[in-house]
Amino acid sequence: MTNPRVRKIADRIQVTVAEMLERRIKDPRLGFVTVTDVRVSGDTQHASIFYTVFGEEEQVAASAAALESAKGLIRSEVGKQLGTRHVPTLEFIHDALPENARHLEELLEKVRESDAQVAAAAAGATYAGDADPYRKPHVEDDEDE
Template identity: 55%
Template structure:
């Protein structure tokens, strides 16, 4: 089993090699605007997964996937020549859905902002249905002094009657 740090370094190098090779060596007309976003290598350095995105519609994504699948051998031999590792890892290309997910999250956040703005607009003319502060508070100290005097008077009056 190899060192995980070595696997990470090899993954970075594979990402660089594959992206340069796609740009310069692969002349397949089906290949669209492909961007290599990430590469991951297993700890035994036998398999590499290369993540990519394609700018375009679904047909361009499908065509680019076919082009990358047919160019896997050329890309693997290029990786083997440029890395110099004993066993060249097999390459697997996976379409990266992170940009699509990020776009959906941005749209959801924008919808929430509009809903918050609408709620703020509705709240502007609103008033409380009851009191502004519905919680009971203890009586203020000035009122306490008056009630204490009254209860002392009542106690004195009841004591004088007896």
């Protein structure tokens, strides 16, 4: 479980960075960036900022370069907003979770289609032998004793 103070700092950094990207950073390379998560080290010296970019691989690369060049400006604003003695170093990490989720959804859809084909093929099928192929022990009545 994370320290509540560290979680509060991470939340404040996430809001500050998102507002900066939306309002103050005017880099044309910056695409449609969404800050998905911020993780701050226990000593609050380092912040990892996870983000996604809507678009193709070129937009992802251009946005990464824009974030790297704006890192100083963003860090100074984070320092003003936090009001702490030490401002954490910022590291921007492209969050691959949405792409992985999309890939998993595609795989699940293929499996659903395959299951539907198997179910359709098995719809009119009958057992090769008896419906219950297991032998049952002969049960005698208890009245004989």
